[in-house]
Amino acid sequence: MTANTHGQQPPPEEQQEMPLIEHLLELRSRLLKIVLAVVICFAAIYPFANELYLLISEPLRELLPVGQTMIATDITSPFFAPLKLALVLSVFVAIPYILFQIWSFIAPGLYTHEKRLAFPLLFTSVILFYAGAVFAYFVVFPLVFGFFTAIGPEGIVELPDINSYLNFVLKMFFAFGVAFEIPIATVLLILSGATTPQDLAAKRPYVVVACFIIGMMLTPPDIISQTLLAVPMWILFEFGIIFGRMAHREADAASEERQEHE
Known part of the structure; x- marks a missing residue:
């Protein structure tokens, strides 16, 4: 691979192409490192799986009336629920290393x-x-679980299933984690040329409506959790426009610099 006098990489068509087999070998190496990282994280997390489940279920357990607790309706749930949590947390913890390999x-x-x-x-x-x-755990869960535990009919004993609860909170973690990526998606759309900051700003009313629709689809059917997802999505969209404008100006400056040096 050759470099020009300005420290800029040449276009892909001018680069010395790496043979396909070398690309595949490197890809395999990266994937093996990712799998190894997840396995190491799992080995470190699994011994504490039960304690971690108690921690993740605390927002609901502390709202249950005295004498009521969570139950396992499946005989295998006490084993598989903490196991599933440990596996998901292993991937969660390894995300920085996974992205580094990518x-x-x-x-x-x-x-x-x-x-x-x-x-x-x-x-x-x-x-x-x-x-x-983090926002889902400390802000959304207390409000949502407080709402659900308060509206139940009188005389109904709430005994949440540990596996159903885990599936619910993992879905919420994923929904809020992905929703908070909106600034990144906005910047990438602008940099790819698919849209401009001005066009996105002009479509703001439609984006606000879309945020509430997505909040309705990804959260339980209550106005609290829907609003708690939709409002941050809209705010993050506004940040995305701001950072997109900055990145767009920098990309334009770099493009003009390349044209001057050609």
Whole structure:
């Protein structure tokens, strides 16, 4: 691979192509490292799986009346529910390393200015995903579970199933984690040329409606959780427009610089 005098990588058609077999070998190596990282995280997390389940179920358990608790309706649930939680948390914890391996695989084919943008986007996407999960645990869960435990008919004993609860909270973690990626998606749309900051700003009313529709689809059928997902999505969309404008200006400046040097 040759480099020009300005420290810019040549276009892909001018680069010395790596043989397909080498690409596949490198891809296999990256995938093996990812699997190994997840296995290591799982080995470290699984011994504490029961304690972690108690922690993740605390927002609901502390709202249950005295004498009521969670139950297991399936004989295998006490084993598989913590096991599933440990496996999901292993992937969750390994996300930074997984994205690093993906970055290491694709980085050689990027221009210098693309690398400057791609790495911050990857790093920010990890932070935003974790922030979405934290927001769900500390803000959404207490409000949602408080709402559901308060509206039940009198005389009905609430005994939540541990497996059903786990499926519910994992879905919520995923929904809020993905929703918090909206600024990254907005910036990528702008950088790809699919839209512009001005067009996105003009479509703001439609985006707000779409946020509430998505909130209705991804959360339980109550106005509290729907609003708690829709409002942050809209705010994050506004941040995405702001950062998209900044990234768009930087990309335009880099493009003009390349044209001057050609």
